[in-house]
Amino acid sequence: MDTTAKLALLADAAKYDVACTSSGIDRDARMGALGNATAAGICHSFSADGRCITLLKVLFTNVCVFDCAYCASRCSNDVPRTSFRPRELADLTMEFYRRNYIEGLFLSSGVLKSPDYTTERIIECLRILREEYGFRGYIHAKAVPGTSSDLLAALGLLADRISVNMELPSSESLALLCPNKTRDSIVAPMRQIREGIAEDRDTRALMRRDACYMAQRRPARKTRAFAPAGQSTQMIIGATPETDFQILNLSSSLYKTMHMKRVFFSAYLSVNEDGRLPQGNAVQLDREHRLYQADWLMRFYKFDAAELIDEGQPFLATDIDPKANWAINHLDRFPIEVNTAPYEELLRVPGIGVRGAKAIVGARRATALGEAELRKLGVAYKRARFFITCRGRYQGHGTRFDKESLHAQLAAPIQAGSHGRRSGKVLAGQMSLFDGIG
Numbered sequence: 001m002d003t004t005a006k007l008a009l010l011a012d013a014a015k016y017d018v019a020c021t022s023s024g025i026d027r028d029a030r031m032g033a034l035g036n037a038t039a040a041g042i043c044h045s046f047s048a049d050g051r052c053i054t055l056l057k058v059l060f061t062n063v064c065v066f067d068c069a070y071c072a073s074r075c076s077n078d079v080p081r082t083s084f085r086p087r088e089l090a091d092l093t094m095e096f097y098r099r100n101y102i103e104g105l106f107l108s109s110g111v112l113k114s115p116d117y118t119t120e121r122i123i124e125c126l127r128i129l130r131e132e133y134g135f136r137g138y139i140h141a142k143a144v145p146g147t148s149s150d151l152l153a154a155l156g157l158l159a160d161r162i163s164v165n166m167e168l169p170s171s172e173s174l175a176l177l178c179p180n181k182t183r184d185s186i187v188a189p190m191r192q193i194r195e196g197i198a199e200d201r202d203t204r205a206l207m208r209r210d211a212c213y214m215a216q217r218r219p220a221r222k223t224r225a226f227a228p229a230g231q232s233t234q235m236i237i238g239a240t241p242e243t244d245f246q247i248l249n250l251s252s253s254l255y256k257t258m259h260m261k262r263v264f265f266s267a268y269l270s271v272n273e274d275g276r277l278p279q280g281n282a283v284q285l286d287r288e289h290r291l292y293q294a295d296w297l298m299r300f301y302k303f304d305a306a307e308l309i310d311e312g313q314p315f316l317a318t319d320i321d322p323k324a325n326w327a328i329n330h331l332d333r334f335p336i337e338v339n340t341a342p343y344e345e346l347l348r349v350p351g352i353g354v355r356g357a358k359a360i361v362g363a364r365r366a367t368a369l370g371e372a373e374l375r376k377l378g379v380a381y382k383r384a385r386f387f388i389t390c391r392g393r394y395q396g397h398g399t400r401f402d403k404e405s406l407h408a409q410l411a412a413p414i415q416a417g418s419h420g421r422r423s424g425k426v427l428a429g430q431m432s433l434f435d436g437i438g
C-alpha cells in the first residue's frame, strides 16, 4: 500500500479519537530547526458535530491485537489493515508541515503485536522528527495501556502531550467491553505521567534557582521537558449505563488526582454489531455537549461536580445548560448587584463568563455599570439580566422571578449535530481528514 492510501485509511480510523485541541505549549522557532508551537493552539479544524480535529491526526497503525467491542479496528473485525513505518510517518509529517497543512501531529495507534512493540515504533518516529529533522512543532501521542514504564518515560521526552484513554467510566464496563485493558493498566501510566511532569517541573525550578546540590540531577542543556503540555484522557459516553453523575465525578477526580489538562467525552458511535453494545444508532451528542459545558464550569468557574449534579437526578438536563440550571435552582443567591458583587459571584451568573466577570470588576472602578455598559463589556445581557441588579434596579422585569418562568426564558434545546460554531452547517456523521468543512 502506498503512503497516500495508508494515510487515507489511518487518518479515517483516527477520527474517533476526540482528545485533541490546543497545544497549551509555547515554543519559539530556532535557527537550524523547523517549526514552533503556541499556547494559543495548534492548527485545528472542527467536524460537523463540533469535534475538534487536529491536522495531522492519524493512527500509526490500525492493526490491533486487542478486541475492544466498540472499535472499528478491533482484531475481530475484517477491515483493511496497514501500518506506517516510523520514517515514512516522520517524512509525511515534515512534508505536511513544510506545506503549511499542519502545525502539529496527533498520533494514536492500534496495538501492533504488543503495547511495547507499538510504543517502540512510535518513539522511533518521534525521535526521527525531533532529533534528525529538528521538528519543534506540537506532538500529541497516545500511550497504549500496558506499555512499560521506561518506554513511557522515553515517549514523554519526545511528545508535548500524552494521553491514556480512560475509555469507559467504570471498571465493570471496561471488563465488559475492553477485555484486554484493566483499570490498573490505564491508571498506572497516568500516574507515571503525572509524576514525570511534576519531577521535571521541580527539577527545572531548582535549576533556575541555581541550586548547586541539584547539579548531579541537572538535565543537559536543551534537554526536552517531560510532556510539557500535560496529559489528557477520553471517555466514551453512552456505550454503557454510567450516569452523568458518575462521569462528572470521575472526571473531577481525574483533574484533582492526575492533574489532567483535559478530560474529553466522546458520544458512543455505533460501528460494530455486538450484543454487549447498545442497539440502534442514536448518538448522544446533546449529552456529550452538556458534559463539556459542565466540565468547563468545573475547570474555569470553580464549580464542584456536587453543585452541578447529584445522585437523585443523575443526568444533566438537556434543555438547559448546567450553569443556568444551577442558577434557577439557587434563586436564593440572586439577584446580585453587578457594581458590588465579588468576582466569584459574578462568575455564577448565566451570561457572564470569565472574561465578562473580569471586565466588570475592572470597569466598575471607574463608573457605575448599567445595561449599556454591560453589553459593551461583552456580557450576554439577555441571559444575565434575570439574575442581576444594576445600581439597585432589578434587570429582569417582565418575567416572574421563579424557577418555572426563568427556566422557560433560559431553555436552549440543542439541535443534535448542529450546536456550537457549526450551527446551521449540518453534515452527516463525522468528518474525515479529507472532507471539506465549507
Ligand code: SF4
Pocket: 064, 065, 066, 067, 068, 071, 072, 073, 074, 075, 109, 110, 111
Ligand atoms: S486498543 Fe481497543 S480501542 Fe484501541 S485500536 Fe485496539 S481495539 Fe481499538
